Structure formats: structure tokens, C-alpha cells
Amino acid sequence: MGSFKNAAIAFLAPLPSVLFYLSFLHHYRHRSSPSPPPSDHLWGWCFHHPLLLANVLFFANVDVLFWLIGLLLSNHWLIDLYWTVIPVMLVHYFASHPLAKADAARSAVVTVLTWVWSVRLTHNYFRRERWQWGAREDWRFNEMRKEYGRPWWWISFFAVYLSQQVFLIGICLPMYAIHSSDKPWNIWDSLATVACLSGIVIAYFADTQLYEFVSENETLSKHGAPSVPNLDTGIWRYSRHPNYFGEQLWWWSLFVYAWNVGQGWMFIGPLVNSLCLAYVTVLVERRMLKKDHRAEAYREYQRRTSVWIPWFKRTSGVPKAKSS
Known part of the structure; x- marks a missing residue:
């Protein structure tokens, strides 16, 4: 009701x-x-x-x-x-x-x-x-x-x-x-369209992988099994917040249309949104570190994984044992 x-x-x-x-x-x-x-x-x-x-x-x-x-x-x-x-x-x-x-x-x-x-x-x-x-x-x-x-x-x-x-x-x-x-359609409109679609697709896969991860952990919890502390597969292996990256790619690409018709000052909109999302990113990560069962794994994830832009893993910084 x-x-x-x-x-x-x-x-x-x-x-x-x-x-x-x-x-x-x-x-x-x-x-x-x-x-x-x-x-x-x-x-x-x-x-x-x-x-x-x-x-x-x-x-x-x-x-x-x-x-x-x-x-x-x-x-x-x-x-x-x-x-x-x-x-x-x-x-x-x-x-x-x-x-x-x-x-x-x-x-x-x-x-x-x-x-x-x-x-x-x-x-x-x-x-x-x-x-x-x-x-x-x-x-x-x-x-x-x-x-x-x-x-x-x-x-x-x-x-x-x-x-x-x-x-x-x-x-x-x-x-x-x-x-x-x-102003007639030109190459910049084509590039903006491809980038907008890319942002939507990246955000879709990121959110879907996150949803599946949360659902699997809920199932494990119902059966009394330990949950997986951190999502580190798929696109999340290369970015700690790929869903945020996809959203930002969408909005900045939308701005390209405005820039292309002579309204470059409108960058202020996606810029303010990006600054806000940067602050939200800090809040989300602080919240993750407050959870004892995942804090250690998430710190390691932070050390090795790009914040927004998908990129290759960094080395963990743990020295290898010398062979005798």
C-alpha cells in the first residue's frame, strides 16, 4: 500500500x-x-x-x-x-x-x-x-x-x-x-555522441556488476557464509568508482555539444558536478573504511586501483621475499 x-x-x-x-x-x-x-x-x-x-x-x-x-x-x-x-x-x-x-x-x-x-x-x-x-x-x-x-x-x-x-x-x-x-552538425557532434554513449555503457556495466556483487553477498549472508569484502573484478578491477566515471563522461561529453555551438562557458555545470562527486567519493570511501570486515581489503584496493579513470593496477608495494 x-x-x-x-x-x-x-x-x-x-x-x-x-x-x-x-x-x-x-x-x-x-x-x-x-x-x-x-x-x-x-x-x-x-x-x-x-x-x-x-x-x-x-x-x-x-x-x-x-x-x-x-x-x-x-x-x-x-x-x-x-x-x-x-x-x-x-x-x-x-x-x-x-x-x-x-x-x-x-x-x-x-x-x-x-x-x-x-x-x-x-x-x-x-x-x-x-x-x-x-x-x-x-x-x-x-x-x-x-x-x-x-x-x-x-x-x-x-x-x-x-x-x-x-x-x-x-x-x-x-x-x-x-x-x-x-549550426550544422559536424565532426565534434559525432565525437560527443560516441563519448556520451561510452559513458552510458560504462556506467551500466559498472552498476550491474555492483548490483550482482551486493546480491551475491546478501545470499552468502543468508546462508551464514562469510561475505566477499570487496568488489575487485570486471571494470571495478581498473577503477574504484567506474560508475562515477561513466556519469562524468556522459555529462562532460554533453558539454562538448554546447562548446561546439559557441557556448564554452557552460563548462561550469559539469565542473561543479565533478567537484561535488569528488566530495561524494571521499564520503563513500570513508564509509567503506568504517566497516571492519572490509577495511583492510579496501585500503589495499585504494593503494592499487585508480580512483575514477579505469587504468591498470599499481604494484602493491609489498617487497618480494629474497630467494636463498
């Missing part, structure tokens, strides 16, 4: 912004005058300021409404799910806005790639949550709730929601750039 309730909440939560935007498009397409609407009216302002409108809708619908829902449920799980969905909503928003102009091939390819990225990440989210809606929230939010105590109810607005607006709008800026230029 709880999962059904959460599913209903997930489907209904974004409707205010979706319905508002559809109303704007309907009004624009059925107006009598062919000239652009004046900017001193609501629909005129929406027409002249597509990026600001995206931020206003995000603030009202995600930052405020999702936050209130999280307070009522005492669980901020909804933002995790919509991290995988909002980029799809944004790419369609930028593509459908009346001021949009874009090379048809570039727009279509990026839209399809964003859907593929979203389906992969959404599938991984539900697989990890055992196909339940809102079963739990991000472990980092749990730790912050314990750390801040009673003030967490208002701190969560900034830490969980407003910060997500900065990250998500920032890393999705290339979608706006793509739909603000009709």
Missing part, C-alpha cells in the same frame, strides 16, 4: 509545472497576433525568458513542493528518483519552447541520448530499491538528518533541494545551448 501511495505521489508531484508550461504553449500557439507577445504580461515573460522560466518552475515545483512532500513523509526519496527524470523533462522543454532553434539532427540525437541515459539510471534506481517506490532515501540525507537534528527540517530545503537545482540546471545547460543555435 505504501509503495502504491508513493507511486501516485511520484506521478502527481511534477504536474503543476507541466500543466503550467502546456498552458503557456497552448496560449502561444492559439494567439491571434503573429508578433511576439509583450514581455510585461505573464505569457510574454515566459516567451522571452526560457532559461529563467525553467528555473522558476524548478524552484516552485521541485524545491518548494518536493520539499513540503518530503517533510510530510519524513523522507526525501522523491528527489533521487527525479534526478533521473528532470533532464528528460528539460531537454523536451528547451526543444519545444517557441524561441528554440536547433539543427534537427543535433536536437534529435541529444534527446534520444538523454532518454537512454534516463532509462538506464532509472532502471538502476528501481533495481537497487528492489522495485519499490520510496522505500528509503539517500544514505547521505540520513547522515545529515542525524548530524543536524531538529533544524534539519529547514536545512534540508537548501541541502537537498536548492542545491539540486544548481547542479541539475547547471549540467543541463548544454541542452539549452543546443536549442539556441542552428
